[in-house]
Amino acid sequence: MPLQSYNVPSSAIEVEEILKGSQFITRVQNVSTSKDAKAFIKALKTSFPEASHHCWAYIVGNPNSTTLIGCSDDGEPSGTAGKPMLHVLKHAMIGDIVIVITRYFGGTKLGTGGLARAYGGGVKRALEKLTTEEKIHYTKLAFYLDYSQQKDFEHLLETYQSDNLVVNYSSKLEVSIELANSETAEFKQALINLCKGDVEWIKKINNIN
Numbered sequence: 001m002p003l004q005s006y007n008v009p010s011s012a013i014e015v016e017e018i019l020k021g022s023q024f025i026t027r028v029q030n031v032s033t034s035k036d037a038k039a040f041i042k043a044l045k046t047s048f049p050e051a052s053h054h055c056w057a058y059i060v061g062n063p064n065s066t067t068l069i070g071c072s073d074d075g076e077p078s079g080t081a082g083k084p085m086l087h088v089l090k091h092a093m094i095g096d097i098v099i100v101i102t103r104y105f106g107g108t109k110l111g112t113g114g115l116a117r118a119y120g121g122g123v124k125r126a127l128e129k130l131t132t133e134e135k136i137h138y139t140k141l142a143f144y145l146d147y148s149q150q151k152d153f154e155h156l157l158e159t160y161q162s163d164n165l166v167v168n169y170s171s172k173l174e175v176s177i178e179l180a181n182s183e184t185a186e187f188k189q190a191l192i193n194l195c196k197g198d199v200e201w202i203k204k205i206n207n208i209n
Contacts, residue, residue: 021106055081058098084120142202
């Protein structure tokens with residue numbers, strides 16, 4: 001089944017809140033792999049070792065179907081930080097995202113309920129300010145066309161979501177192009193119709209992001 005598009009963070013953001021003397025700094029980053037998410041978390045821990053906690057949650061891939069998720073309380077009472085953060089994140093339907101909330105303890109305990117509200121609320125506030133963009137998965141196609149078909153092909157292409165069109169001119173037109181997964185099957189059929197059933201595919205290329 002083709003990979004479907006989904007929303008991802010379009011830029012990194014940072015928000016801050018003070019609750020009963022404790023400072024909570026929420027940072028959001030776009031990541032394409034769980035390795036990248038863990039590297040971002042590690043970098044914050046290294047950069048701010050004096051913080052009391054660096055609690056985190058991430059979702060990598062399509063939020064509708066991904067199994068690449070993770071969360072951590074990082075020393076806070078079990079279930080009071082990572083899980084509330086991940087719960088809010090799941091309902092936001094955003095993928096390829098890691099959120100780290102850095103806490104500097106201010107001397108007053110918040111209790112388990114207060115902590116859950118603080119960490120879950122930190123994610124909510126960050127997501128309210130977060131801008132997103134659609135991540136589209138593409139399939140790369142390569143094929144030959146006759147020179148007489150060039151104008152018709154260019155006209156056909158105008159109705160599809162494509163990227164990275166490359167045309168090499170030799171005895172025939174050697175075309176390489178990336179099509180949005182959701183449109184690939186329809187495009188291939190339209191191309192076959194254009195070529196009257198005779199499309200010379202160069203090779204099959206795997207799906208790409």
